[in-house]
Amino acid sequence: xxxxxxxxxxVLAFAFFMCFIMCTGSYVYFQFVQQWPPTxxxxxxxxxxxxxxxxxxxxxxxxxxxxxxxxxxxxxxxGAKYEDRKVxxxxxxxxxxxxxxxxxxxxTRFWEGEWNKHGRCSEQTLNQMQYFEVSHDMWLSYNITxxxxxxxxxxxxxxxxxxxxxxxxxxxxxxxxPLIRCKIDTATNTELLxxxxx
Numbered sequence: 001x002x003x004x005x006x007x008x009x010x011v012l013a014f015a016f017f018m019c020f021i022m023c024t025g026s027y028v029y030f031q032f033v034q035q036w037p038p039t040x041x042x043x044x045x046x047x048x049x050x051x052x053x054x055x056x057x058x059x060x061x062x063x064x065x066x067x068x069x070x071x072x073x074x075x076x077x078x079g080a081k082y083e084d085r086k087v088x089x090x091x092x093x094x095x096x097x098x099x100x101x102x103x104x105x106x107x108t109r110f111w112e113g114e115w116n117k118h119g120r121c122s123e124q125t126l127n128q129m130q131y132f133e134v135s136h137d138m139w140l141s142y143n144i145t146x147x148x149x150x151x152x153x154x155x156x157x158x159x160x161x162x163x164x165x166x167x168x169x170x171x172x173x174x175x176x177x178p179l180i181r182c183k184i185d186t187a188t189n190t191e192l193l194x195x196x197x198x
Contacts, residue, residue, distance in 0.1 A: 027065035027121060032138050032198045035061040037102040038155065039192040043183045050105040056155065057145040060099040061195060062114045063135045065122040079120025082112040086128045095132060098139040144196050147173045166193065174198070 036058055041049035064071075087095065087108075101110035111132065119131040126134060148154070151169035153161055163180060170178050181195040 026067065028067045029065075030122070031062075031064040031066050031071065032135070032142070033061040033064060034058040034139065034142070034144050034196050035102070036193050036195070039183055039194040040102055042185055042192065043194075049103050051102075054102055055100065058143075058196065059102060060135055060139050062118050063122075063131060063138070064118045065125075077118075077121035079123030080128070081120070082115040083128065084108060084112070087111065087132055088129070091129070091132060091136070094136050098136045099132075138198075142174055142198060144170065160190075170196065 037049075037054035038056070041054045095111065096107055099107070099111065099114075101107045104110075115128060115131065119126070119128065122131065147170050148166065150173075151165075153166060153169070166180055167178060170176075176198055179195075179197040180193065181197065182191040183194040184190070185192050
C-alpha cells in the first residue's frame with residue numbers, strides 16, 4: 001500500500017510539474033536562429049520577397065525561449081506586447097543589418113511579431129530592449145556568413161556541400177554544434193540551407 005501511494009504521489013507531482021512548465025510559459029533554453037535569405041525567398045509559395053535580390057548574408061530569424069515539449073514556443077506567454085519606442089534609434093540601425101525583414105521589408109512588423117510570439121515569453125530574464133540587444137550581439141559573435149566563407153563555402157549555382165561540410169567549420173569556430181535546417185526547392189528537388197540554430 002505504501003508503494004502504491006508513493007507511486008501515486010510521484011505521478012501527481014510530475015503532473016503538477018508538467019502543468020507548471022506548460023501553463024506558465026516557462027522555458028529551459030533559448031534557440032538562436034539565423035536564416036539564409038535567398039532560401040527564404042526562393043521557397044516562398046504565396047508571394048515572392050519584396051526585393052529582387054535577397055541579402056547574401058545570414059540574418060536573425062529569432063531568439064526563441066524553448067522547452068523540450070514545444071521547442072518553438074512555450075505556451076501562454078504573458079509578457080508585455082511589443083512597444084516600438086523601446087527599440088532605441090541606435091539599436092534600430094543595428095537591427096536593420098542583423099535582423100531585417102527579408103520577405104516584405106517591414107522590419108518593425110517583423111520585430112514586433114518575433115517579440116510577441118517568442119520574446120515576451122522570456123520577459124522575466126530579458127526585457128524587450130535586452131532581448132534585441134542580446135540577439136544582435138549574438139549575431140556578431142556567431143557570424144555564420146563569415147565562418148562559411150572562410151571555409152570556402154559560398155553560394156554557387158552547382159556546387160553542393162554535405163551536412164558535415166557545413167557543420168564542421170561552424171563547430172570549429174564557435175565551439176558549439178549547430179542544428180542545420182534545410183528546405184526543399186520543389187523546382188529543382190534539391191535541399192537548400194535555410195537556418196542555422198544554436
